[in-house]
Amino acid sequence: xxxxxxxxxxTTQTSIRIGRAIQRRDGATLTELSEALDxxxxxxxxxxxxxxxxxxxxxxxxxxxxxxxxxxxGEHARNRxxxxxxxxxxxxxxxxxxxxxANFAVAENGYMYSLxxxxxxxxxxxxxVGSTFLSVGSKFRMHNSAPGKAVLSALPTHRVESxxxxxxxxxxxxxxxxDRETLLEELETVREQGYATNDEELEVGFxxxxxxxxxxxxxxxxxxxxxxxxxxxxxxxxxxxxxVDTLRKAVADVEREIGRMANVDDDSKE
Amino acid sequence: xxxxxxxxxxTTQTSIRIGRAIQRRDGATLTELSEALDxxxxxxxxxxxxxxxxxxxxxxxxxxxxxxxxxxxGEHARNRxxxxxxxxxxxxxxxxxxxxxANFAVAENGYMYSLxxxxxxxxxxxxxVGSTFLSVGSKFRMHNSAPGKAVLSALPTHRVESxxxxxxxxxxxxxxxxDRETLLEELETVREQGYATNDEELEVGFxxxxxxxxxxxxxxxxxxxxxxxxxxxxxxxxxxxxxVDTLRKAVADVEREIGRMANVDDDSKE
DNA sequence: ACTGTAGTTCACACATACCGAACAACTATG
DNA sequence: CATAGTTGTTCGGTATGTGTGAACTACAGT
Numbered sequence: 001x002x003x004x005x006x007x008x009x010x011t012t013q014t015s016i017r018i019g020r021a022i023q024r025r026d027g028a029t030l031t032e033l034s035e036a037l038d039x040x041x042x043x044x045x046x047x048x049x050x051x052x053x054x055x056x057x058x059x060x061x062x063x064x065x066x067x068x069x070x071x072x073x074g075e076h077a078r079n080r081x082x083x084x085x086x087x088x089x090x091x092x093x094x095x096x097x098x099x100x101x102a103n104f105a106v107a108e109n110g111y112m113y114s115l116x117x118x119x120x121x122x123x124x125x126x127x128x129v130g131s132t133f134l135s136v137g138s139k140f141r142m143h144n145s146a147p148g149k150a151v152l153s154a155l156p157t158h159r160v161e162s163x164x165x166x167x168x169x170x171x172x173x174x175x176x177x178x179d180r181e182t183l184l185e186e187l188e189t190v191r192e193q194g195y196a197t198n199d200e201e202l203e204v205g206f207x208x209x210x211x212x213x214x215x216x217x218x219x220x221x222x223x224x225x226x227x228x229x230x231x232x233x234x235x236x237x238x239x240x241x242x243x244v245d246t247l248r249k250a251v252a253d254v255e256r257e258i259g260r261m262a263n264v265d266d267d268s269k270e
Numbered sequence: 271x272x273x274x275x276x277x278x279x280x281t282t283q284t285s286i287r288i289g290r291a292i293q294r295r296d297g298a299t300l301t302e303l304s305e306a307l308d309x310x311x312x313x314x315x316x317x318x319x320x321x322x323x324x325x326x327x328x329x330x331x332x333x334x335x336x337x338x339x340x341x342x343x344g345e346h347a348r349n350r351x352x353x354x355x356x357x358x359x360x361x362x363x364x365x366x367x368x369x370x371x372a373n374f375a376v377a378e379n380g381y382m383y384s385l386x387x388x389x390x391x392x393x394x395x396x397x398x399v400g401s402t403f404l405s406v407g408s409k410f411r412m413h414n415s416a417p418g419k420a421v422l423s424a425l426p427t428h429r430v431e432s433x434x435x436x437x438x439x440x441x442x443x444x445x446x447x448x449d450r451e452t453l454l455e456e457l458e459t460v461r462e463q464g465y466a467t468n469d470e471e472l473e474v475g476f477x478x479x480x481x482x483x484x485x486x487x488x489x490x491x492x493x494x495x496x497x498x499x500x501x502x503x504x505x506x507x508x509x510x511x512x513x514v515d516t517l518r519k520a521v522a523d524v525e526r527e528i529g530r531m532a533n534v535d536d537d538s539k540e
Numbered sequence: 541a542c543t544g545t546a547g548t549t550c551a552c553a554c555a556t557a558c559c560g561a562a563c564a565a566c567t568a569t570g
Numbered sequence: 571c572a573t574a575g576t577t578g579t580t581c582g583g584t585a586t587g588t589g590t591g592a593a594c595t596a597c598a599g600t
Contacts, residue, residue, distance in 0.1 A: 564580090
């Protein structure tokens with residue numbers, strides 16, 4: 001509850017700051033980092049050496065890059081729960097059947113992270129064709145995305161409040177809901193209709209719908225979504241109805257599959 | 271060249287040690303970590319709090335887990351070079367056409383990391399069906415894997431020596447090559463025949479073949495491989511010949527595609 | 541050769557990471 | 571319900587190791 005800011009380990013924070021800076025710049029040189037972060041070159045030097053030794057960074061021609069060791073850890077996190085598996089598989093089916101973008105994302109630390117993302121009609125030879133810059137591992141906010149709002153709608157209000165306190169409601173487009181009351185009201189609507197929408201609130205030209213995937217004990221696993229360019233992806237019932245039905249079926253599928261897994265587990269215990 | 275171990279930042283190392291321990295245990299509690307790493311509880315406490323704040327770890331019911339922030343960084347590393355894309359796509363095609371496991375891995379820090387891995391004949395509903403415990407983000411060694419040997423074969427000898435110095439040649443099965451001279455001789459063979467083999471050297475019951483993907487300037491991008499259970503995946507020319515041809519074509523495809531990308535780049539520059 | 545830029549090494553001083561003990565919050569147990 | 575045994579959190583003191591800046595090396599460009 002209370003972020004008591006216990007006693008942050010500043011040295012570790014510095015290392016992380018360096019990593020973040022490298023990621024933001026898609027590779028950086030020592031002096032570049034030293035200047036950007038206002039640290040002595042020798043300091044940055046030691047951090048870099050340590051992180052390279054650990055495989056978290058790579059040095060290539062004077063430039064430092066994010067290392068694949070992060071991927072090792074990241075995939076570990078991505079596969080942490082077996083329940084993720086049916087949801088990730090469903091993303092492929094959704095993308096194929098709707099020919100639009102499908103996404104499964106989970107909430108962590110007040111943000112959403114995409115665990116699986118597939119572009120339905122995209123030319124696989126040119127991944128840049130997708131309408132958003134989303135991909136597996138992408139972090140996005142909860143208040144301005146369909147999966148985010150879907151997950152929020154399934155959380156108790158005090159948890160929602162706490163997330164909004166921590167992360168705020170910054171606007172990314174004109175449509176972004178930046179008022180807390182308005183958002184809470186919309187979450188009520190989401191609960192009623194069973195799915196959340198994103199009408200160009202995250203990115204101009206991109207719309208999507210999402211529904212929460214919940215477990216038997218009532219907790220939320222994440223949000224399943226489909227979306228596409230605004231010119232063809234409608235949110236109203238008229239043409240959007242089909243998508244909503246597809247999404248509903250998909251969520252039901254996933255939840256049924258998860259239930260099946262639980263039963264198998266129970267059986268094996270006996 | 272010289273791993274002068276400049277002046278390692280011990281605090282950062284401690285944080286990383288904690289992360290590794292958590293990963294190894296698939297989640298751990300504070301006291302567990304404190305005992306395992308021989309650190310004061312308060313120390314671990316501060317590190318954990320810092321890492322959670324940064325999103326690198328998550329706390330859930332007293333257990334600490336690897337956070338999805340790692341995935342964000344990891345995917346960044348995975349997509350760092352555009353040249354990876356055609357290789358990753360080829361993995362899907364290889365898996366489909368051979369009905370065996372296909373893999374594209376690159377070398378970093380003296381290890382191989384899988385950037386794409388697909389099980390050809392696996393039931394997608396049960397990923398555990400694969401014969402190895404490999405997956406995207408998996409780290410494995412260079413001396414006892416086909417992609418590793420393929421990449422080594424394309425490196426100058428002094429780089430090979432340096433990698434072997436750093437990482438050694440530990441045995442994982444009876445077949446693992448643990449003698450440096452033997453390995454160097456085998457690399458010579460690899461260069462001659464154009465592909466490397468792994469005859470249950472990494473894991474009992476698993477065989478594979480791999481070839482290096484090289485760029486125009488002669489540098490190695492990574493290794494493309496196909497493999498399967500030993501009872502059906504043969505390495506000799508008789509039945510393995512087909513696989514070798516398929517692999518060769520696949521590598522040629524990827525290299526051609528990369529060349530095409532380079533030309534497009536040149537064009538756009540003009 | 542020379543100037544400038546980038547990275548590495550080193551000794552010192554101050555900040556701080558680590559510890560330990562005491563405290564708080566929960567569970568289990570009689 | 572009290573008690574004992576967990577596990578996690580707080581806090582002050584101290585030894586440690588981080589961060590610094592200056593001096594040094596290595597290169598690239600002119």
